[in-house]
Amino acid sequence: MKIRVYYEDTDIGGIVYHANYLKFCERARSELFFNIGSSPILESGHFVASSLEAKFIKSSTIGEMLEVKTTLLQAKSASFTLEQIIYRGSEKVFSMNIKLVFLDHENRVSRFSSEAKELLERLF
Amino acid sequence: MKIRVYYEDTDIGGIVYHANYLKFCERARSELFFNIGSSPILESGHFVASSLEAKFIKSSTIGEMLEVKTTLLQAKSASFTLEQIIYRGSEKVFSMNIKLVFLDHENRVSRFSSEAKELLERLF
Amino acid sequence: MKIRVYYEDTDIGGIVYHANYLKFCERARSELFFNIGSSPILESGHFVASSLEAKFIKSSTIGEMLEVKTTLLQAKSASFTLEQIIYRGSEKVFSMNIKLVFLDHENRVSRFSSEAKELLERLF
Amino acid sequence: MKIRVYYEDTDIGGIVYHANYLKFCERARSELFFNIGSSPILESGHFVASSLEAKFIKSSTIGEMLEVKTTLLQAKSASFTLEQIIYRGSEKVFSMNIKLVFLDHENRVSRFSSEAKELLERLF
Numbered sequence: 001m002k003i004r005v006y007y008e009d010t011d012i013g014g015i016v017y018h019a020n021y022l023k024f025c026e027r028a029r030s031e032l033f034f035n036i037g038s039s040p041i042l043e044s045g046h047f048v049a050s051s052l053e054a055k056f057i058k059s060s061t062i063g064e065m066l067e068v069k070t071t072l073l074q075a076k077s078a079s080f081t082l083e084q085i086i087y088r089g090s091e092k093v094f095s096m097n098i099k100l101v102f103l104d105h106e107n108r109v110s111r112f113s114s115e116a117k118e119l120l121e122r123l124f
Numbered sequence: 125m126k127i128r129v130y131y132e133d134t135d136i137g138g139i140v141y142h143a144n145y146l147k148f149c150e151r152a153r154s155e156l157f158f159n160i161g162s163s164p165i166l167e168s169g170h171f172v173a174s175s176l177e178a179k180f181i182k183s184s185t186i187g188e189m190l191e192v193k194t195t196l197l198q199a200k201s202a203s204f205t206l207e208q209i210i211y212r213g214s215e216k217v218f219s220m221n222i223k224l225v226f227l228d229h230e231n232r233v234s235r236f237s238s239e240a241k242e243l244l245e246r247l248f
Numbered sequence: 249m250k251i252r253v254y255y256e257d258t259d260i261g262g263i264v265y266h267a268n269y270l271k272f273c274e275r276a277r278s279e280l281f282f283n284i285g286s287s288p289i290l291e292s293g294h295f296v297a298s299s300l301e302a303k304f305i306k307s308s309t310i311g312e313m314l315e316v317k318t319t320l321l322q323a324k325s326a327s328f329t330l331e332q333i334i335y336r337g338s339e340k341v342f343s344m345n346i347k348l349v350f351l352d353h354e355n356r357v358s359r360f361s362s363e364a365k366e367l368l369e370r371l372f
Numbered sequence: 373m374k375i376r377v378y379y380e381d382t383d384i385g386g387i388v389y390h391a392n393y394l395k396f397c398e399r400a401r402s403e404l405f406f407n408i409g410s411s412p413i414l415e416s417g418h419f420v421a422s423s424l425e426a427k428f429i430k431s432s433t434i435g436e437m438l439e440v441k442t443t444l445l446q447a448k449s450a451s452f453t454l455e456q457i458i459y460r461g462s463e464k465v466f467s468m469n470i471k472l473v474f475l476d477h478e479n480r481v482s483r484f485s486s487e488a489k490e491l492l493e494r495l496f
Contacts, residue, residue, distance in 0.1 A: 004279070006278050007136060007141060007288070008135065008143070010136035011131045011132065011134050011135060012131060012135070012136075012138050012139075012185065013413075013420065014136050015479065018394065018398070018420065018421040019132070019391045019392070019394035019395050022391035022394065023256045023391050026391070027252070030255060030310075030311075034252070034311055039311050040310075041310065041384065041385075046385055048385065048387075048428065049390040051426060051428065052425070052426050056420065059420070059475075059479055062278075063278075063282055103431075107386070107387065107431055128399070128403070128406070130398065130402050131398055131402060131412070132399075136289065137296065138355070139296075139355065142274070142296065143267045143268070143270035143274070146266065146267035150266070150378065150379055150380065151376070154435075155376070158376070158435055164379070172261065172266065172304065173304050174303075174304055175301075176301070177299075178299060178300050178301075179298075183296070183351075183355055186412075186413065187402075187406055187411050227261070227307075231263065231307055255383045255389060256389055256391070258383050259382050259384070260382035260384070260434050262384050263384075265379060309384065
């Protein structure tokens with residue numbers, strides 16, 4: 001998952017605004033779903049961030065090509081945890097562990113539906 | 125409607141990213157609804173931009189306080205047009221004419237529901 | 249210039265937030281520069297939006313692939329005007345005419361530097 | 373520091389997009405500087421996020437008024453750590469510990485300048 005840094009991603013400091021690395025990681029997560037012809041929005045609900053730990057290692061700026069690598073760290077019955085690292089070439093720019101949970105249509109955290117479970121098994 | 129310019133609103137050019145003036149104007153439109161205890165999302169649908177003409181007159185930057193002034197230019201049975209001007213003190217920074225239409229729950233453009241019509245009459 | 253619609257681009261209405269089409273068009277403009285090994289940020293200054301007219305023709309939503317097509321409409325000594333149309337397949341979703349001017353390092357509008365002029369000739 | 377949730381903050385899930393809570397917290401940090409007539413961008417450099425741990429506790433949606441509370445947890449010679457909690461009324465929506473470091477004008481992490489040190493003492 002390659003991501004180009006554009007004007008909108010930078011701020012007056014001349015570098016990528018910190019919260020935008022979370023957006024880049026979200027794009028990479030969604031792209032996993034799109035890649036297998038699916039969507040992150042399921043009939044039975046959708047996934048949302050529950051907690052995360054992030055490290056801002058290097059700054060990046062306009063025009064650079066970044067790459068997001070996503071690894072499954074842990075899967076449970078109602079959550080899963082990913083490691084997502086953003087590289088510029090071989091250099092780490094950002095890393096994050098993010099725990100995701102499943103929200104049903106009333107926006108309540110719930111166990112994965114069978115639809116969600118099957119999808120996660122295909123993804124990781 | 126006062127709006128402070130933050131890091132997130134600027135880009136590497138050191139000034140507010142052009143598309144963010146549209147966000148500031150949208151905040152001002154929504155605030156009109158909130159101010160009368162209502163919401164821009166109605167039971168019967170919601171309003172969306174149909175077309176706009178914008179002028180970027182001055183640049184603005186982090187820490188500045190801007191003010192959005194909103195005037196009704198025209199109201200029809202299925203659309204209304206607003207003029208929205210963003211000031212920094214007495215100086216015009218941005219101006220826009222925006223035409224809004226009403227989308228029902230199937231995301232189809234439709235005439236204003238009676239709910240929408242009453243609300244617009246209270247607003248303007 | 250292909251653009252995928254992600255969560256961040258949508259809003260509670262379930263469709264792309266109107267101002268984000270301007271971001272998509274800006275990405276396409278920047279990509280023109282990157283494609284020829286250059287950057288939209290020159291030694292002598294950079295380009296900024298001066299005015300635009302936009303039409304929101306269809307709504308689009310998460311997961312869709314959009315494409316931005318950019319055409320030069322007019323070039324003058326201190327400004328140029330582009331037409332940018334966003335398609336989903338063969339269907340027009342958004343169109344915009346945008347006039348861009350050149351800002352020097354003191355953020356003053358100025359005639360194109362020779363650097364800017366040469367670059368624009370290579371682009372269009 | 374009160375923050376209203378607008379269309380732009382939500383996504384197709386109907387709730388605030390996760391990365392936007394980081395933006396809300398950044399607004400609150402910048403507002404600390406503006407409140408004492410200063411700016412987060414100093415002559416000698418500026419502060420950037422180095423790492424953070426975030427918890428997404430409740431979802432929030434359009435029209436809601438949130439409040440960000442910021443507390444200094446630790447100050448060192450080259451970094452400081454804040455706790456930032458976002459409330460909706462008395463209910464916690466989001467919490468984060470964020471470590472900030474000082475970047476000089478070459479975007480290198482450095483010890484706080486005397487300007488930065490004095491400012492931080494006035495803030496906390």
